[in-house]
Amino acid sequence: MTDPEVDGVDEALALVGPPARKPERHRATPWAEARSVAARLGTARSAPTRRVPLEQALGGVLAQPLAALTDLPSFDTSAMDGWAVAGPGPWRVGEGGSVLAGHARTAPLPDGEAVRIATGARVPPGATAVIRSEHSRTDSGGQLHARRDVTHGQDIRPRGQECRSGDHLLPAATPVTPAVLGLAAAAGYDELHIVERPRVEVLVLGDELLTSGLPHDGLIRDALGPMLAPWLRALGADVTVTRRIGDDADALYTAVSGSRADVVITTGGTAAGPVDHVHPVLHKAGAELLVDGVKVRPGHPMLLARLTGASYLVGLPGNPLAAVSGLLTLAEPLLRGLAGRRAPQAHRAAVRDAVHGHPHDTRLVPVTSATGHVTGHTATGHGSTGHPTGRARGSGASASGAPLVVPLHYNGPAMLRGIAAADGLAVVPPGGARAGDVLEILDLPWAATTERCFT
Numbered sequence: 001m002t003d004p005e006v007d008g009v010d011e012a013l014a015l016v017g018p019p020a021r022k023p024e025r026h027r028a029t030p031w032a033e034a035r036s037v038a039a040r041l042g043t044a045r046s047a048p049t050r051r052v053p054l055e056q057a058l059g060g061v062l063a064q065p066l067a068a069l070t071d072l073p074s075f076d077t078s079a080m081d082g083w084a085v086a087g088p089g090p091w092r093v094g095e096g097g098s099v100l101a102g103h104a105r106t107a108p109l110p111d112g113e114a115v116r117i118a119t120g121a122r123v124p125p126g127a128t129a130v131i132r133s134e135h136s137r138t139d140s141g142g143q144l145h146a147r148r149d150v151t152h153g154q155d156i157r158p159r160g161q162e163c164r165s166g167d168h169l170l171p172a173a174t175p176v177t178p179a180v181l182g183l184a185a186a187a188g189y190d191e192l193h194i195v196e197r198p199r200v201e202v203l204v205l206g207d208e209l210l211t212s213g214l215p216h217d218g219l220i221r222d223a224l225g226p227m228l229a230p231w232l233r234a235l236g237a238d239v240t241v242t243r244r245i246g247d248d249a250d251a252l253y254t255a256v257s258g259s260r261a262d263v264v265i266t267t268g269g270t271a272a273g274p275v276d277h278v279h280p281v282l283h284k285a286g287a288e289l290l291v292d293g294v295k296v297r298p299g300h301p302m303l304l305a306r307l308t309g310a311s312y313l314v315g316l317p318g319n320p321l322a323a324v325s326g327l328l329t330l331a332e333p334l335l336r337g338l339a340g341r342r343a344p345q346a347h348r349a350a351v352r353d354a355v356h357g358h359p360h361d362t363r364l365v366p367v368t369s370a371t372g373h374v375t376g377h378t379a380t381g382h383g384s385t386g387h388p389t390g391r392a393r394g395s396g397a398s399a400s401g402a403p404l405v406v407p408l409h410y411n412g413p414a415m416l417r418g419i420a421a422a423d424g425l426a427v428v429p430p431g432g433a434r435a436g437d438v439l440e441i442l443d444l445p446w447a448a449t450t451e452r453c454f455t
């Protein structure tokens, strides 16, 4: 049975009033438009770049294309342990021991001769093939014979097989993954030229927040402080500080107006309650509101402002899932551009179950892949599937061939239980979705298809 509180629709619907009675302070921006505004701001500024040693480049993105500094392999290389041979066999086994990886022997191999060789060793000039040890035998007279036909060049990796010096290996804006570090090292790099990570400060607002222990006397644990810094880092940001400001308007003004960050992220205080200070402080600081409310649930009071100077402020609502919604709607596209990253490929999937819609606004609903672990609380599975392993039923693909995702329960604005079990957020259009409808999915930065979560 579906509990609307758990499904997060009751609060969203309760907040929809007849237009005439709605105290609209501003025009909320449609969800897709809000994302485009944030993305355009991010790419409008040319990101600063710098050279860093390889070991510091992980998680950055390439500021320029990666070109090979050498041929790879840089010499004709034995692909196997065995014998380098010259010409047709049988072969005399020459004096002089083995050719090992890292040795610089350059003496040519005379026709009719063989020399022991190790995988990765430089093949001597004149060698025409490598014979694997298990495919060879030596007779009592010391002659080497092949147990199989020998083809010219077999088990020799020719110089330049993978690339020639100067070849274009990767385009600019490629994220530096462990594999990219490996390739760069192989191709001769000691340093990489990467885009500077945008500096981000997080300001957590709210007098009701505790940083340890159990909730008591109306106080609750701060769920956003621990979540935002690592999430923002996974989006490419350098989070310089997470500061707790309480509900102190002066402290907020001082923090915002004195910030040297590229992006300030605030949490809470975006609405019009007695201690919601974000709007008045932005006004006092001379900020320009670029997005003031978004037609999305949860998270509709989110905002994006240009501070004086070249920096921005993203105001995330205080309800924790509403903050996640703001993070993915405004902060992610903004930071992606500032960090020099490309937009990810749009990802679409069919929802296994129908999802309630908001009458006018987009909804973002946590989903998990139909083959993933779902800890027993999928939207139709909560308490009713009795599936013993907690795994969603389903093949992983829909009838349309699109991947299948399962909407999760516990997706109310104040809840994190759904998103913590999710692989992504489904973008549910106004009016909702039927079972099988194919929807856009926002991936989470640590979901399997992404490359971002290395630091």
Ligand SMILES: Nc1nc2c(c(=O)[nH]1)N[C@H]1C(S)=C(S)[C@@H](COP(=O)(O)OP(=O)(O)OC[C@H]3O[C@@H](n4cnc5c(N)ncnc54)[C@H](O)[C@@H]3O)O[C@H]1N2
Residues within 6 Å of the ligand: 015, 204, 205, 206, 208, 209, 220, 221, 222, 223, 224, 225, 267, 268, 269, 270, 271, 272, 273, 276, 298, 299, 300, 301, 316, 317, 318, 319, 320, 322, 413
């Ligand atoms: N009269 C109206 N009231 C509200 C509306 C509205 O349209 N009219 N919108 C509601 C919606 S939707 C949201 S979302 C919130 C946004 O509020 P704020 O951004 O001003 O956030 P707060 O009031 O400071 O907090 C809301 C809620 O979240 C809790 N919170 C805040 N920070 C944290 C944190 N770091 N960790 C955990 N929980 C946090 C806070 O205690 C409140 O319960 O406004 C609605 N009201």
Ligand code: MOO
Residues within 6 Å of the ligand: 011, 012, 296, 297, 298, 299, 300, 301, 317, 319, 321, 322, 413, 414
């Ligand atoms: O319901 Mo509010 O939309 O942001 O949490």
